[in-house]
Amino acid sequence: xxxxxxxxxxxxxxxxxxxxxxxxxxxxxxxxxxxxxxxxxxxxxxxxxxxxxxxxxxxxxxxxxxxxxxxxxxxxxxxxxxxxxxxxxxxxxxxxxxxxxxxxxxxxxxxxxxxxxxxxxxxxxxxxxxxxxxxxxxxxxxxxxxxxxxxxxxxxxxxxxxxxxxxxxxxxxxxxxxxxxxxxxxxxxxxxxxxxxxxxxxxxxxxxxxxxxxxxxxxxxxxxxxxxxxxxxxxxxxxxxxxxxxxxxxxxxxxxxxxxxxxxxxxxxxxxxxxxxxxxxxxxxxxxxxxxxxxxxxxxxxxxxxxxxxxxxxxxxxxxxxxxxxxxxxxxxxxxxxxxxxxxxxxxxxxxxxxxxxxxxxxxxxxxxxxxxxxxxxxxxxxxxxxxxxxxxxxxxxxxxxxxxxxxxxxxxxxxxxxxxxxxxxxxxxxxxxxxxxxxxxxxxxxxxxxxxxxxxxxxxxxxxxxxxxxxxxxxxxxxxxxxxxxxxxxxxxxxxxxxxxxxxxxxxxx
Numbered sequence: 014x015x016x017x018x019x020x021x022x023x024x025x026x027x028x029x030x031x032x033x034x035x036x037x038x039x040x041x042x043x044x045x046x047x048x049x050x051x052x053x054x055x056x057x058x059x060x061x062x063x064x065x066x067x068x069x070x071x072x073x074x075x076x077x078x079x080x081x082x083x084x085x086x087x088x089x090x091x092x093x094x095x096x097x098x099x100x101x102x103x104x105x106x107x108x109x110x111x112x113x114x115x116x117x118x119x120x121x122x123x124x125x126x127x128x129x130x131x132x133x134x135x136x137x138x139x140x141x142x143x144x145x146x147x148x149x150x151x152x153x154x155x156x157x158x159x160x161x162x163x164x165x166x167x168x169x170x171x172x173x174x175x176x177x178x179x180x181x182x183x184x185x186x187x188x189x190x191x192x193x194x195x196x197x198x199x200x201x202x203x204x205x206x207x208x209x210x211x212x213x214x215x216x217x218x219x220x221x222x223x224x225x226x227x228x229x230x231x232x233x234x235x236x237x238x239x240x241x242x243x244x245x246x247x248x249x250x251x252x253x254x255x256x257x258x259x260x261x262x263x264x265x266x267x268x269x270x271x272x273x274x275x276x277x278x279x280x281x282x283x284x285x286x287x288x289x290x291x292x293x294x295x296x297x298x299x300x301x302x303x304x305x306x307x308x309x310x311x312x313x314x315x316x317x318x319x320x321x322x323x324x325x326x327x328x329x330x331x332x333x334x335x336x337x338x339x340x341x342x343x344x345x346x347x348x349x350x351x352x353x354x355x356x357x358x359x360x361x362x363x364x365x366x367x368x369x370x371x372x373x374x375x376x377x378x379x380x381x382x383x384x385x386x387x388x389x390x391x392x393x394x395x396x397x398x399x400x401x402x403x404x405x406x407x408x409x410x411x412x413x414x415x416x417x418x419x420x421x422x423x424x425x426x427x428x429x430x431x432x433x434x435x436x437x438x439x440x441x442x443x444x445x446x447x448x449x450x451x452x453x454x455x456x457x458x459x460x461x462x463x464x465x466x467x468x469x470x471x472x473x474x475x476x477x478x479x480x481x482x483x484x485x486x487x488x489x490x491x492x493x494x495x496x497x498x499x500x501x502x503x504x505x506x507x508x509x510x511x512x513x514x515x516x517x518x519x520x521x522x523x524x
Contacts, residue, residue, distance in 0.1 A: 017079035023108050024124035026064045026089035030260040030338025033094035045089040052084035062421050066124035069188030073195035085111040091445045092338045101131035120154040120198045127163025128258040135263040139168035154201035156194045162258040166265040170212035178253035182226040183477035209279035212271040213290045217514040219300040220499035224256035231296035242285050248278040262508040304492035311349045314466040318356030326466045327483040332495030334472040336447035339497045341470045344396035351435045357465030361440030361448040369443045372402045372428035392494040404429040410456040415477030417450040429457040447471040450478045
């Protein structure tokens with residue numbers, strides 16, 4: 014009886030914002046750092062701290078026949094700055110050492126975010142694939158999954174047998190895309206030749222608020238066209254349309270389209286990728302989404318608090334989204350809502366470990382002078398108000414909706430503060446996490462159904478978790494300060510490929 018296939022597994026999950034503080038080893042250890050059999054154990058547990066791809070990959074491989082996992086290393090950190098010196102070389106060396114020690118493998122699954130960079134390497138994802146090819150040679154199948162906000166290099170497209178990107182934003186299909194990767198590996202091991210891929214990177218970037226996969230946005234329309242083409246032709250194995258992550262500020266940034274077809278059908282891949290890329294380029298002027306001025310957002314929150322006929326409101330503090338490298342600690346919107354006396358407001362998650370520690374020292378029910386950002390940082394100004402500590406928590410919970418459904422989360426030592434005068438309630442956390450899941454408030458005893466206005470430090474993923482709380486017309490994306498502002502002209506980019514639309518309006522693309 015032939016032995017079951019041995020599949021190596023590794024991944025690096027980090028979305029790098031070059032304008033944010035450096036990402037450290039501690040950032041990974043506080044979220045997920047797993048090596049060897051810990052990956053298998055974490056992937057087969059009901060509530061996993063690993064990225065959702067890995068439980069999905071394991072489940073699909075288990076469903077489709079015998080196999081032997083060869084887990085190498087999987088690390089994940091919240092979006093943040095460039096990986097500190099030494100960290101990526103350690104990751105790469107660990108992956109290589111474990112791979113070489115494992116003996117022959119039949120295929121590799123790489124479940125990475127796709128927008129990382131390190132102090133030593135701009136194209137970290139390409140470097141991972143290059144290491145795999147150095148060790149394994151050109152014939153061992155390598156299949157990868159990527160976040161929709163990945164930055165893809167020509168090297169990645171050439172080295173991988175198949176790359177599969179998420180198709181939803183907010184991201185709720187990570188598990189399914191990993192299952193697609195498992196099916197692709199099974200097909201290659203059954204004798205299917207390596208697919209033929211045509212890859213295009215457009216000379217354009219887009220604010221992340223324009224990259225939702227539903228609605229009448231041009232990106233959503235391109236995603237629907239990709240789905241139509243995939244469904245219409247079984248020779249097209251994959252069509253990915255990725256928005257990129259411009260804040261990584263590296264040469265491979267940009268909207269990308271690639272299509273992979275069965276061997277011998279490369280022309281179909283080329284035609285599909287070209288058609289979608291041309292469509293995106295023709296619609297480039299529509300990649301603009303007006304933000305709501307902060308003053309208007311505060312006025313609407315104040316009106317909502319006093320008028321029961323107004324539906325519930327969600328204010329998205331998009332420029333301070335920890336899910337894109339923001340600090341989760343800008344105080345401009347908080348201070349303005351408090352000054353306006355807006356009623357029925359819940360804001361989360363405000364990241365301030367020092368203030369959270371003060372709350373835990375004072376105890377539930379204590380009245381304190383809450384000083385947010387006692388040590389100010391860029392965009393994070395100090396704000397103070399008398400407050401009562403309503404609830405304390407260790408910050409651990411399990412998501413129940415959207416991108417975090419069934420997944421463990423941790424906010425670190427957390428507190429619920431109620432500001433005197435306005436009654437504004439602040440969910441306070443110690444770890445940088447975006448407010449994308451109702452359970453993050455519920456562990457603090459907050460009933461979001463009773464809130465009149467919910468303020469989320471998130472860019473878009475909250476839409477999958479909070480969709481039952483407000484209709485799209487009652488969600489306002491606020492133009493506030495922060496490290497992830499959708500107004501790209503506010504950033505001093507130095508590493509992007511230029512010219513690049515819309516930073517360089519006269520940019521041309523020959524197609």
